[in-house]
Amino acid sequence: MAIDAKATQEFVPIKQVRDGFLVLKNGDMRAVLLASSVNLSLKSEDEQHAIISQFQAFLNSLEFSTQIVVQSRRLDIRPYLILLENRMREQLEPLLKIQTREYIEFIRNFTETNSIMTKNFFIVVPYSGASASIVPSGIFSSKPQVSKEDEEKVAFEEKRTQLEQRMSVIEQGLSRIGVRTFQLGTEELVELFYKVFNPGETSQSAKIDLK
Numbered sequence: 001m002a003i004d005a006k007a008t009q010e011f012v013p014i015k016q017v018r019d020g021f022l023v024l025k026n027g028d029m030r031a032v033l034l035a036s037s038v039n040l041s042l043k044s045e046d047e048q049h050a051i052i053s054q055f056q057a058f059l060n061s062l063e064f065s066t067q068i069v070v071q072s073r074r075l076d077i078r079p080y081l082i083l084l085e086n087r088m089r090e091q092l093e094p095l096l097k098i099q100t101r102e103y104i105e106f107i108r109n110f111t112e113t114n115s116i117m118t119k120n121f122f123i124v125v126p127y128s129g130a131s132a133s134i135v136p137s138g139i140f141s142s143k144p145q146v147s148k149e150d151e152e153k154v155a156f157e158e159k160r161t162q163l164e165q166r167m168s169v170i171e172q173g174l175s176r177i178g179v180r181t182f183q184l185g186t187e188e189l190v191e192l193f194y195k196v197f198n199p200g201e202t203s204q205s206a207k208i209d210l211k
Contacts, residue, residue: 037119058177075111
């Protein structure tokens with residue numbers, strides 16, 4: 001029986017990555033913020049309660065939905081080992097060279113027997129509102145005719161304005177509990193989704209064009 005093979009991109013709802021925003025196939029848009037973390041274990045009990053209460057108040061104040069994504073990935077230690085090996089070759093002092101070699105072996109053995117994980121925290125900000133359409137010219141209209149490309153551009157700018165306002169609300173709310181946010185740009189978004197759909201790829205230079 002023949003199987004209809006489909007390309008992976010057919011299952012990805014993203015139409016394009018434009019100016020640091022995700023444009024979905026249904027016309028909706030998304031922005032992705034990278035957020036820092038707060039170590040509650042280092043806080044006093046009163047500080048912990050205050051942070052949790054402020055975070056609860058922040059969530060209750062939102063008038064739109066958001067998605068918080070925690071990404072755990074195994075740390076790729078190879079670039080660090082390459083850096084150490086280069087330093088060892090440049091080292092002229094024999095004793096320091098031996099110590100560097102032993103340190104490299106320690107790091108390599110430790111990471112082989114223990115999974116060193118990194119965590120990234122992302123906030124996905126959506127906007128699904130319909131944009132005002134531009135009426136084309138006709139026998140009963142005096143408005144100049146507008147191309148489909150111009151309509152899409154106007155719609156994109158309207159949705160981007162709404163997303164920027166929502167991101168500002170999130171940034172201000174999280175800053176009160178010591179969490180910093182940073183909007184991912186086009187390159188960061190492309191690399192993020194490449195790694196999501198290619199979990200075995202560890203190269204930092206891996207890219208994919210979603211446009």
